[in-house]
Amino acid sequence: MFLLFSALLLGIQCSAVHASSAQVIDTGKHISYNGFTRNGSDSFLNIRYAKDTGLRRFGPPEAFVPAVGTAFNNTVAGKSFFGFALSEPLRGEKSLNVGLRDQRLALDWVQENIVHFGGDKDKVTIFGQSSGALSVTMQITAFGGTQKAPFQQAIIESTALEPTQTSNLTLDTFNAVAKLSGCSNGTDPQSASTLACLRGLSMESLFNATLTKQALDAANNIGDTYLPTIDGDFVPEAPSALLAAGKFSRIPxxxxxxxxxxxxxxxxxxxxxxxxxxxxxxxxxxxxxxxxxxxxxxxxxxxxxxxxxxxxxxxxxxxxxxxxxxxxxxxxxxxxxxxxxxxxxxxxxxxxxxxxxxxxxxxxxxxxxxxxxxxxxxxxxxxxxxxxxxxxxxxxxxxxxxxxxxxxxxxxxxxxxxxxxxxxxxxxxxxxxxxxxxxxxxxxxxxxxxxxxxxxxxxxxxxxxxxxxxxxxxxxxxxxxxxxxxxxxxxx
Structure with missing residues (x-):
């Protein structure tokens, strides 16, 4: 079974041979999921596995617990962004690399729930291309291999590790976005007040500031404005150091x-x-x-x-x-x-x-x-x-x-x-x-x-x-x- 995931919303596609029907009922939690069947496959999109970010923008995800009797319409996909804000107050909250933490929570959800969709939690393959491939490797090295990986195999296409991860690229981007959005004019971009200001902005304002920063850097990087950063937890050391020391999960x-x-x-x-x-x-x-x-x-x-x-x-x-x-x-x-x-x-x-x-x-x-x-x-x-x-x-x-x-x-x-x-x-x-x-x-x-x-x-x-x-x-x-x-x- 392949698992394709985005930061906030989970999508599952199962072969019709081994799949559930277009409706899945979790009798233990008394909730149901309504999907659709197309080309012989049952698809369930937009499955919520984490709470809305709300005032906790840039914070790590918390598991979503649906009310008893809830029925979900899982026929529409979704997307999200801003998973790698780098601020010292966020470091203190263990809130760095939240994009990777979102993915991890999605994988944990699969381990707990995939059986209801006809899947096998012991046959989960994660699959990424380009920046998605980097995410796959970061899940392999997550927590320095001290926690069991919630997947058994991986497919990595066009980049396993990315240069500049230990540079100031992400820090410089965060600071620039804080300034471009008007949140650090005359203040330290790494301050708690700047972070509070950024959390209060609309997503559109933050998105536009990030696009402006990316356009300014178009000739000066390889296309990325944010990358995973060493946080002492999810990414405890430089990825190359983790590989050299054998600090990662053993994954085919x-x-x-x-x-x-x-x-x-x-x-x-x-x-x-x-x-x-x-x-x-x-x-x-x-x-x-x-x-x-x-x-x-x-x-x-x-x-x-x-x-x-x-x-x-x-x-x-x-x-x-x-x-x-x-x-x-x-x-x-x-x-x-x-x-x-x-x-x-x-x-x-x-x-x-x-x-x-x-x-x-x-x-x-x-x-x-x-x-x-x-x-x-x-x-x-x-x-x-x-x-x-x-x-x-x-x-x-x-x-x-x-x-x-x-x-x-x-x-x-x-x-x-x-x-x-x-x-x-x-x-x-x-x-x-x-x-x-x-x-x-x-x-x-x-x-x-x-x-x-x-x-x-x-x-x-x-x-x-x-x-x-x-x-x-x-x-x-x-x-x-x-x-x-x-x-x-x-x-x-």
């Missing part, structure tokens, strides 16, 4: 990235080595000049070729590859090695992958020539090719795309059900076994690692020095980026 997982994951976020005007240095310095401001020069040596321009049709330079592709490896690729190996060590057995259930096929290579995504971009896996996992057709352009999936959709979506659901992404005779991706025969002692998590290439040429499992992935030179590049000194500079 799949994790991967797109072949050209970062091209949509890289300036297409990049032409020179100086442009590359400038861009990487902006997106990873903690890197020293010596480290930047080492990266240039690890990613020589001769490894990249220009694309003349969309007029993208070799330097553009060089920059995008460095950016991808820093943010979206190499952290997977760090997490993988730490988890392999945690299992202390041969063939630990860790499955790394690289997506090498896409339908997102034309006008709906902007310039052509960007390759296998961020989110390329999603149409295959969910099978919603038509959703990417727009007014001005239409995508034309090939027979190969439909074949890959069937196998890739089955691998994702098979992993959720069995803990393995590949089963003979079940039309899953073929031959996908674990990435580690056993932990080798390689702290950077590179040597002997195998990666499954999904789609495209040379699909299948291979060591990172072989197959479709060999040209990316991840053995040397990620070993460097995952070294303790560079991680310290990347601030995670």
């Amino acid at each position: 997982f799949m994790a991967g990235w797109m072949k050209d994951d970062a091209t949509p976020f890289t300036l297409t005007t990049i032409q020179t080595t100086a442009d590359t240095l400038a861009y990487i310095s902006i997106t990873s401001p903690g890197l020293t000049p010596a480290t930047l020069n080492s990266l240039l040596a690890l990613y020589p321009i001769t490894d990249f070729a220009p694309n003349t049709t969309p007029a993208l330079s070799a330097e553009f592709y060089r920059t995008a590859q460095i950016f991808r490896d820093i943010l979206l690729t190499c952290p997977n190996f760090l997490l993988g090695a730490a988890m392999a060590k945690k299992f202390t057995s041969k063939s630990p259930p860790i499955y790394l992958f690289m997506q090498n096929q896409t339908i997102l290579d034309s006008k709906p995504t902007g310039p052509t020539g960007l390759g296998i971009i961020h989110t390329s896996e999603l149409p295959y996992v969910f099978g919603q090719f038509a959703d990417y057709n727009t007014t001005n352009s239409t995508l034309f999936p090939t027979a190969s795309d439909y074949e890959l959709h069937e196998r890739q979506s089955r691998s994702w659901s098979t992993f959720a059900w069995t803990g393995r992404p590949s089963i003979d005779g079940k039309r899953t991706l073929e031959g996908w076994t674990g990435s580690y025969d056993e932990w080798t002692g390689d702290v950077e998590g590179i040597s002997g690692t195998k990666v499954y290439t999904i789609g495209g040429g040379n699909a299948g499992l291979s060591a990172i020095q072989q197959g479709a992935i060999a040209a990316q030179k991840l053995a040397s590049r990620c070993a460097y980026l995952n070294s303790a000194d560079v991680i310290k500079q990347l601030k995670y």
